[in-house]
Amino acid sequence: MSVPVLERHTPAFSLRRVFALVRRYLYLLRGSWPRIVELAYWPTVQMLMWGFLTQFLASHSSFIAQAFGILLAGVLLWDVLFRGQIGLSISFLEEMWSRNLGHLFVSPLRPVEMIGSLVTISLLRTLIGAVPTSLFAMVFFDFSVYSMGLALVAFFFNLIFLGWAMGLAISGMVLRLGLGAESLAWAAVFALAPISGIYYPIATLPEWLQVVAWCLPSAYVFEGMRALLIDGVFDGALMLRALALNLVYFVLGALVFLRCFEAARNRALLLQIGE
Amino acid sequence: MRLAIVAAMSEPAIIAEGLAKRFDDVVAVDGIDFAVARGGVTALLGGNGAGKTTTIGMLLGLVTPSAGRIEVLGTDMLRHRHRVLGRLNFSSPYVDLPLRLTVGQNLRVYAELYGMRDAKAAVALVADRLRIAELLKRRTGSLSAGQKTRVALAKALINLPELLLLDEPTASLDPDSAGWIRDVLTAYQRDSGATILLASHNMAEVEVLADDVIMLGQGRIVDRGAPAELVQRFGRRNLEEVFLDIARGRERGLGAAE
Numbered sequence: 001m002s003v004p005v006l007e008r009h010t011p012a013f014s015l016r017r018v019f020a021l022v023r024r025y026l027y028l029l030r031g032s033w034p035r036i037v038e039l040a041y042w043p044t045v046q047m048l049m050w051g052f053l054t055q056f057l058a059s060h061s062s063f064i065a066q067a068f069g070i071l072l073a074g075v076l077l078w079d080v081l082f083r084g085q086i087g088l089s090i091s092f093l094e095e096m097w098s099r100n101l102g103h104l105f106v107s108p109l110r111p112v113e114m115i116g117s118l119v120t121i122s123l124l125r126t127l128i129g130a131v132p133t134s135l136f137a138m139v140f141f142d143f144s145v146y147s148m149g150l151a152l153v154a155f156f157f158n159l160i161f162l163g164w165a166m167g168l169a170i171s172g173m174v175l176r177l178g179l180g181a182e183s184l185a186w187a188a189v190f191a192l193a194p195i196s197g198i199y200y201p202i203a204t205l206p207e208w209l210q211v212v213a214w215c216l217p218s219a220y221v222f223e224g225m226r227a228l229l230i231d232g233v234f235d236g237a238l239m240l241r242a243l244a245l246n247l248v249y250f251v252l253g254a255l256v257f258l259r260c261f262e263a264a265r266n267r268a269l270l271l272q273i274g275e
Numbered sequence: 276m277r278l279a280i281v282a283a284m285s286e287p288a289i290i291a292e293g294l295a296k297r298f299d300d301v302v303a304v305d306g307i308d309f310a311v312a313r314g315g316v317t318a319l320l321g322g323n324g325a326g327k328t329t330t331i332g333m334l335l336g337l338v339t340p341s342a343g344r345i346e347v348l349g350t351d352m353l354r355h356r357h358r359v360l361g362r363l364n365f366s367s368p369y370v371d372l373p374l375r376l377t378v379g380q381n382l383r384v385y386a387e388l389y390g391m392r393d394a395k396a397a398v399a400l401v402a403d404r405l406r407i408a409e410l411l412k413r414r415t416g417s418l419s420a421g422q423k424t425r426v427a428l429a430k431a432l433i434n435l436p437e438l439l440l441l442d443e444p445t446a447s448l449d450p451d452s453a454g455w456i457r458d459v460l461t462a463y464q465r466d467s468g469a470t471i472l473l474a475s476h477n478m479a480e481v482e483v484l485a486d487d488v489i490m491l492g493q494g495r496i497v498d499r500g501a502p503a504e505l506v507q508r509f510g511r512r513n514l515e516e517v518f519l520d521i522a523r524g525r526e527r528g529l530g531a532a533e
Contacts, residue, residue, distance in 0.1 A: 012357070014390065016387060016390065017387070017388050017390070019387075020384050020387030020388045021384070021388070023383070023384055023387065024373070024376065024380075024384040027376050027377075027380045027384070028373070028375060028376065031375055031376065031377075031414075032375070094373070098371055098372075098373040098374060098375075099369070099370055099371040100370070100371060100372065100373050101370075102337055102367065102369070102370035103365075103370055103371075103372065103385070103430065104388070105336070105337060106335050106336070106337060106360060106363075106364065106365050107360060107361075107364075107385065107388040107389055108357055108360045108361040108388065108389065108390060109388050110357060262339070265336075265337065265338060265339045266338075266339045267298065268296075268298070268329060268332055268337070268338045270332075270337045270338070271328065271332050271337055271338065271367070271369060271370065272369070
């Protein structure tokens with residue numbers, strides 16, 4: 001074996017390092033079929049429950065009958081936000097549970113490259129969950145979320161973007177506060193559910209809460225979804241506002257993560273954290 | 276195979292100046308100065324809480340110092356650690372590899388993180404060196420303590436590091452396994468010309484492996500020298516007795532009189 005074969009190359013930012021870490025998360029997924037099934041299990045159960053409820057309501061309400069897919073699309077899209085956040089946070093928690101952070105950050109891996117890996121694996125995990133569920137919706141309820149066309153792409157990315165921003169901030173906080181705070185990873189996103197207008201218009205909320213709701217990209221997405229499914233109108237302005245907010249939140253989430261990482265270095269937590 | 280590190284032999288592998296780490300009111304490392312020459316094995320010795328692990332953490336960039344300066348392989352670690360991290364590696368019983376991945380998967384991930392151009396070849400090389408080829412398909416969590424240590428060392432050698440930092444490399448191993456690990460380290464150091472800095476409680480191990488010993492106590496350097504020099508200076512029979520003198524606060528020379 002000659003030396004050149006093993007030659008190192010260490011650029012400032014390396015996609016190879018990003019995908020090396022993605023490979024680590026894929027190994028983890030591949031090594032456990034229950035983990036893969038779980039990704040699609042809960043969204044499918046939710047979709048079935050809301051689908052049958054919608055069928056029942058449709059027979060008693062002309063509004064629901066006219067826009068049959070609203071609740072189902074709400075369920076499917078909410079899961080994108082939820083899975084986006086949880087997929088990122090859980091992948092990071094895997095490193096804390098396995099006490100692997102010390103090894104990772106003694107390697108040339110940079111925190112921003114880790115963010116790239118976490119975002120990539122979150123996208124893959126979300127797709128693994130969302131695609132089968134959307135296919136089940138077609139089979140059981142003759143409802144295709146894909147009928148929304150390109151608008152679905154805008155909805156999907158605006159929601160997963162918000163999930164990533166939250167996931168990064170939460171991962172940073174768990175790193176800083178310790179695994180005692182890991183319940184944040186599971187619970188925090190649900191605080192957004194009542195004020196995102198998933199199943200009802202934002203106008204339903206008290207006026208002061210509407211102001212809060214319009215600070216969330218998710219509110220624009222679900223209003224946009226209703227506009228499309230009820231009126232057949234895609235409101236690009238709503239999506240642009242959501243995107244602008246998402247960019248702000250993503251940068252904030254990344255900054256929280258990076259600040260918490262530095263705080264963890266300062267307190268020697270990278271050498272100590274574990275189960 | 277000898278790495279191309281001979282050129283900079285005159286420059287120390289590690290320079291620490293005024294290195295300090297304080298956690299609130301606790302002083303873990305109290306302004307220490309030392310340099311580690313290239314191509315040798317240096318041991319950091321000290322009791323629990325002496326500051327060994329914190330010092331190694333700072334040298335690796337895992338812990339931010341409260342004060343001081345660190346230069347590793349000619350690079351300022353506080354400003355540009357990513358420039359040099361690919362040239363060093365470490366192993367510690369306090370930091371695990373993911374237990375649910377197989378040994379081969381773990382090593383492959385680290386070979387790629389370290390930017391080895393042929394990751395498979397790098398894994399095969401360390402598997403051969405550490406005699407773990409038959410473990411590559413086993414889950415890391417299913418290994419015995421001795422096997423895990425060999426795998427951890429394989430990860431530490433995956434990038435053919437010029438500087439290897441080892442925290443208690445033979446902790447919880449039986450004498451036979453520990454001896455085998457020492458032989459591997461000695462062979463790697465001899466073949467590659469790498470520098471090894473190790474923290475250990477095992478005095479016999481340090482006497483065998485190290486040609487330079489830094490004794491730490493309460494975050495300060497208490498003494499330093501070759502193992503035989505320290506034994507002679509303290510008037511003791513072996514390094515363990517020297518260690519006990521220092522750990523129990525008996526200063527140099529007093530040990531011989533007691």
